[in-house]
Amino acid sequence: MNFEALSKSSGEWLKGSGIESDIVISSRIRLARNLAGFPFPNRASNFQKAEIENLLKDRIQTLEFEQKFEYVSLTALNTLDRQFLVERQLISRELAANDGPRGVALGNLESLSLMVNEEDHLRLQVMRSGFSLESAWETINKLDDYLEKKVSYAFHEEFGYLTACPTNVGTGMRASVMLHLPALDFTKQIDKVFRALQRINLTHRGLYGEGSRFSGHFFQISNQVTLGKSETAILNEIYSVIPQIIDYERQARVAWKKDNGQILQDRISRAFGTLSSATMMTSDETMELLSYVRLGIHMKMIEDVDINTVNELFIQTQPAHLQKLMGSTLDGEERNTARAKFLRSKLRSSGSTPN
């Protein structure tokens, strides 16, 4: 698989298209599945893991599905390439860090990925730009049905799909929506939203899932419960709450502009100014500043900056992507210099702030 070519595009989840895409970055559903008759990966020997990998790889590659899959073995990849796949959200940090035979089958549209020997034997993931869980569910449900004809899933009449961790048992489904909520975050109303979510069994995470930090005002909202509710019921719960959060964020943006318009304008302009003229830039600072520029574009407080460029920069300035684009491995300081240079070249040609 040609990662260099991939690094030039933003991939499905940061395409910035789709429904409510000014606030909803992407929608994602993953299903955890295991094969009957094998121990879960945490208790499987490398020999068994290889057996599981070979079996799944064969079944996935011969699947007559609408997308073709290419299998990438993680053991054959160096650290940089693993990190690259994590940044693109095609694999989890856990799969990158595990050991033993494991890998990922990537769909040719980069919206489907099937992780093998992560916490469970198989993790199916589908990603959509914008707010579209429904279409994501349709695809993943179909893919699951296709696979199920070829392999024997571990299933229990009472407990549903069996998983290594009981927090995933039942549907094995985690549906999440990634939101960009700078106004709620800045005005400290975000905690109120999180508390309300907790009461209805929804949870929140950072950009890269469980345990990751909140960065660039990105938040993932997902279901906590997987047992005792149908897939549709879980999706409906998320569906009913996301429009409310979008509404709160929009209101917070309007109020922010009304009450502190000058300060907000200054913040956005400074963010753009720094991004397009600094000579060293960490990835944390880049995320933070790009977040303000993104907000500025959607609030029409900055002109002539292409939203697609900004969306692409979120991913292209991540460490592994940057190194792929530069064509060489760089240490921390070299990366910060290269990142600043890359940002300058991408942003200088465009952008001005209205008076």
Next chain:
Amino acid sequence: MKCHKCPKVATMHITEIVSKDNVQECHFCEECAQKYLQEEVLEKETIEVDLGPSIVKMVENLAGATSAVCETCAMQFADFRNSGRLGCPHDYTVFHDELLPYLENIHGETKHCGKFPTRYGTNKNIQKEIDLLRKQLQSVIQKEKYEEAAGIRDKIRLLENQ
């Protein structure tokens, strides 16, 4: 789920009710949970006068004591308590009873009602529907809706004879 304080798996789930509208959930591994609770006790002793009864704590120590061993993967329930992970699909059968309180605590439910693999067999689906109808039957009987109850009972009989 990972422990809030260290990279281990969270096996203790603590719901802290700070006030009516402020409920915090903490997830810890056993070690960090002990530390957390001890700190809380010390803190509570010194500030109890100020806060009084507003601090209500629910600790769910999900102790399971069984010496059963899974014949497929040699897992003991104690291993699960330490790692938070089961060893193989068969564990769900071997440790069925021990797992129920865990599942109840995590999900608030213990019975799957989502998708079934299509290959799982139609008779299994029928069984599931019968279960559901039985539940409905109970509830309508309690509400003394006997006509509805008779309808449901007929449906069950029909399914049972398939």
